[in-house]
Amino acid sequence: MDLRYSESDEKFRTELHAWLEAAVPAHGKPPAGNDWHERRDYDTAWQRKLYDAGYAGINWPKEYGGRDASLTEQLVYYEEIARSGAPYIGVNFVGMLHGGPTLMTEGTVEQKARHLPYILKGEQVWCQGFSEPGAGSDLASISTRAERDGDHYLVTGSKIWCSFAQLADYGELLVRTDPLVPKHKGISWLILPMDAPGIEIRPLRTLAGEGEFSEVFLDHVPVPVENRVGKENDGWRVTNVTLRFERGTAFASEMVQLQQFVAELVALAKKVTRYDARAWDDVALRRALGHVAAELDALWAMVKLSVCESTKTGVPGLGGSAIKLYYTELYQRVSELGMRVLGRANLSREDVAGLPNEMVLGKELNSISLAIAAGTSQIQRNIIAERILGMPKEPR
Amino acid sequence: MDFQLSEDQKALQAGIRSFCESRMPKGKLAEIEHKNGFDAGLWAELAEMDVFGLRLPESDGGVGLGNADAVIVFAELGRRLLAGPLVWTHLAAGLIKGAASGEVVVGGLDLMGPESGPLLVEHLDQLDALLILRPQGVYRVDPRSLSGRPIAAPLDPFTPLHHVEGLPEGELVLGPAEAERLRLEGAALVSGQLLGIAESTLELAAAYAKERHQFGRAIGSFQAIKHMLADMFVRQEVARAAVYAAGATLDDPGVGDVVRAVSTAKIMAGEGAMKNARSCIQIHGGMGFTWEIPAHFYMKRTWVLESVFGTIEEHADRCAELVERSL
Ligand SMILES: Cc1cc2nc3c(=O)[nH]c(=O)nc-3n(C[C@H](O)[C@H](O)[C@H](O)COP(=O)(O)OP(=O)(O)OC[C@H]3O[C@@H](n4cnc5c(N)ncnc54)[C@H](O)[C@@H]3O)c2cc1C
Numbered sequence: 001m002d003l004r005y006s007e008s009d010e011k012f013r014t015e016l017h018a019w020l021e022a023a024v025p026a027h028g029k030p031p032a033g034n035d036w037h038e039r040r041d042y043d044t045a046w047q048r049k050l051y052d053a054g055y056a057g058i059n060w061p062k063e064y065g066g067r068d069a070s071l072t073e074q075l076v077y078y079e080e081i082a083r084s085g086a087p088y089i090g091v092n093f094v095g096m097l098h099g100g101p102t103l104m105t106e107g108t109v110e111q112k113a114r115h116l117p118y119i120l121k122g123e124q125v126w127c128q129g130f131s132e133p134g135a136g137s138d139l140a141s142i143s144t145r146a147e148r149d150g151d152h153y154l155v156t157g158s159k160i161w162c163s164f165a166q167l168a169d170y171g172e173l174l175v176r177t178d179p180l181v182p183k184h185k186g187i188s189w190l191i192l193p194m195d196a197p198g199i200e201i202r203p204l205r206t207l208a209g210e211g212e213f214s215e216v217f218l219d220h221v222p223v224p225v226e227n228r229v230g231k232e233n234d235g236w237r238v239t240n241v242t243l244r245f246e247r248g249t250a251f252a253s254e255m256v257q258l259q260q261f262v263a264e265l266v267a268l269a270k271k272v273t274r275y276d277a278r279a280w281d282d283v284a285l286r287r288a289l290g291h292v293a294a295e296l297d298a299l300w301a302m303v304k305l306s307v308c309e310s311t312k313t314g315v316p317g318l319g320g321s322a323i324k325l326y327y328t329e330l331y332q333r334v335s336e337l338g339m340r341v342l343g344r345a346n347l348s349r350e351d352v353a354g355l356p357n358e359m360v361l362g363k364e365l366n367s368i369s370l371a372i373a374a375g376t377s378q379i380q381r382n383i384i385a386e387r388i389l390g391m392p393k394e395p396r
Numbered sequence: 397m398d399f400q401l402s403e404d405q406k407a408l409q410a411g412i413r414s415f416c417e418s419r420m421p422k423g424k425l426a427e428i429e430h431k432n433g434f435d436a437g438l439w440a441e442l443a444e445m446d447v448f449g450l451r452l453p454e455s456d457g458g459v460g461l462g463n464a465d466a467v468i469v470f471a472e473l474g475r476r477l478l479a480g481p482l483v484w485t486h487l488a489a490g491l492i493k494g495a496a497s498g499e500v501v502v503g504g505l506d507l508m509g510p511e512s513g514p515l516l517v518e519h520l521d522q523l524d525a526l527l528i529l530r531p532q533g534v535y536r537v538d539p540r541s542l543s544g545r546p547i548a549a550p551l552d553p554f555t556p557l558h559h560v561e562g563l564p565e566g567e568l569v570l571g572p573a574e575a576e577r578l579r580l581e582g583a584a585l586v587s588g589q590l591l592g593i594a595e596s597t598l599e600l601a602a603a604y605a606k607e608r609h610q611f612g613r614a615i616g617s618f619q620a621i622k623h624m625l626a627d628m629f630v631r632q633e634v635a636r637a638a639v640y641a642a643g644a645t646l647d648d649p650g651v652g653d654v655v656r657a658v659s660t661a662k663i664m665a666g667e668g669a670m671k672n673a674r675s676c677i678q679i680h681g682g683m684g685f686t687w688e689i690p691a692h693f694y695m696k697r698t699w700v701l702e703s704v705f706g707t708i709e710e711h712a713d714r715c716a717e718l719v720e721r722s723l
Pocket of ligand 1: 133138164369374378382
């Protein structure tokens with residue numbers, strides 16, 4: 001039980017830190033608002049810089065161009081990325097954190113060659129077309145059909161809440177290839193080229209007012225059979241691989257960043273007043289902030305434990321569900337606390353009177369989605385109770 | 397960094413676990429309750445298992461292990477609700493002759509917290525020595541010199557109490573820095589016990605949820621129960637990580653802020669134990685409110701452990717102070 005980073009970890013930290021110190025300010029501020037093409041450019045240009053500096057794909061194997069860093073170097077990486085205020089992974093999220101990794105474990109040699117190097121350089125952006133209007137938590141009930149037509153599938157149906165669909169090059173697409181068998185047994189996992197004919201994308205406005213996700217309508221969209229990942233009708237198994245990557249350590253940097261956010265809230269509480277005194281003099285508020293600071297430390301220790309327990313190239317374990325659930329609810333408590341420290345000023349989403357409204361409200365609104373996306377908190381609880389604690393299964 | 401349990405630590409854990417399971421089978425609790433919370437035979441065996449001398453250097457007759465190992469052992473003691481002044485006697489090893497070997501039973505009082513309520517001494521009748529933690533240092537007092545009234549109805553039946561009026565100053569045995577250090581170590585060990593409680597209450601509840609049927613199915617198939625169990629699991633895992641981190645940080649202060657790591661452990665393990673014990677009772681329904689089902693013993697012990705070496709509130713205040721200082 002040893003928490004000490006090795007000398008080579010610390011050497012890695014020093015180098016990364018020095019690089020980030022120059023590279024982060026040079027990359028400038030992210031584009032404001034809702035211009036998703038500008039955001040793509042910003043996020044992918046950063047990905048390219050990571051690549052050129054040898055820091056892209058920190059946990060990707062060398063054979064796919066990744067850094068293949070040790071588990072502890074990965075932890076150092078998440079810590080330093082967060083502390084430097086580096087750009088968020090943004091539009092590269094799907095490709096880097098679960099699309100690419102799914103191809104590594106399940107894809108063919110050609111599929112890997114066609115996608116992995118480009119994802120890594122920020123030249124391919126991916127989105128995820130799993131959810132449908134009638135199939136969210138019950139993902140296996142998707143009804144988008146794929147019919148075989150020679151060396152193509154023709155795909156018809158609709159997908160929803162598809163993040164970054166409007167600017168992605170490829171999508172992870174779940175389709176039904178056999179409607180006659182039980183629902184888990186007739187699914188296939190396809191790589192959807194987003195420029196194929198028959199795709200219509202309609203942005204949906206999120207509660208933050210942004211067009212982050214879209215509805216995607218598919219009408220006889222041709223997808224080459226060679227784009228299928230895994231065997232025909234074996235897509236549910238592949239999907240579970242994808243979901244485990246998605247629920248694994250995908251949020252590691254944001255966890256460290258939340259620790260800094262708490263420190264910023266302490267600074268803010270010393271600035272704003274209540275009852276003619278500093279808010280920081282309110283024992284209840286101070287204690288609440290101390291409490292979440294402790295919880296964030298415990299969460300980070302939990303990530304370390306889970307990282308050390310997972311095998312290097314393996315798929316993250318079920319413990320990811322516990323981490324995601326705890327992280328989500330803690331994030332929501334921290335951001336609500338932020339709103340309370342801000343006081344009535346929180347009615348403005350833009351900074352007023354020198355207060356950090358944009359940051360605090362950004363956290364508050366974003367926190368809400370965490371309990372829904374990538375499997376709701378209720379679904380995570382079902383997973384923990386059934387697959388870890390062995391309770392009888394829900395109807396499926 | 398390898399934060400997992402090492403092979404040696406796994407063996408240590410397995411050894412103490414099987415010992416506790418064999419010595420504290422179902423039904424044993426009732427017997428110990430009868431003995432007023434203390435079993436001298438078990439105490440001697442614990443000493444033989446090196447529970448008290450675990451961190452004492454080998455040159456002094458101990459095992460020479462660290463805090464990370466000790467929290468693992470204390471989690472196992474907590475899991476089976478072993479009674480007696482375990483933490484104090486462990487802390488006293490090397491300080492009071494005979495503590496490590498189990499011949500001298502050492503209890504204690506922590507007077508470093510913000511509270512100044514009635515002085516309640518645990519296990520007074522069994523004690524050969526009493527340590528007092530004060531901001532000025534660690535003091536030793538002869539327990540026989542204390543006059544106190546036994547509390548007829550202690551909350552935890554395994555933790556008898558005396559209400560003591562007035563304390564002698566005692567003999568100063570260690571300075572203020574050591575008092576602070578002992579309090580941190582004590583908090584980490586107690587956090588270990590609390591982790592054990594969070595674990596065993598989940599285990600009891602999960603087993604009952606699979607076995608108890610209502611409406612023609614196992615109650616564990618109802619989501620309201622499943623989700624309580626899932627939350628118990630999360631609390632157990634968060635507490636585990638925090639407690640291990642506290643042990644590792646005490647052993648190697650280079651890896652983090654010791655005070656913050658220990659406070660985090662005491663908060664997370666304290667909440668994990670308290671909430672899991674309550675959920676465990678709830679999942680047992682009416683049986684959970686009976687004396688027969690041990691769930692309530694876990695809850696009562698949790699209150700005992702919560703009250704020593706800093707409450708959740710005190711540790712949260714400390715964490716707030718540390719964040720402020722880091723600005
Ligand atoms: C910001 C954001 C981004 C997203 N990005 C993508 C994306 O890129 N690609 C994609 O495919 N999808 C995406 N999603 C969709 C997301 O995966 C789904 O919203 C999610 O899986 C829930 O499905 P649903 O919305 O249909 O809710 P429902 O499944 O209808 O759930 C409604 C409520 O019922 C509860 N519930 C449902 N089933 C159970 C059960 N068995 N037990 C207990 N409670 C249950 C849920 O917890 C929830 O509270 C995104 C969502 C958000 C919010």
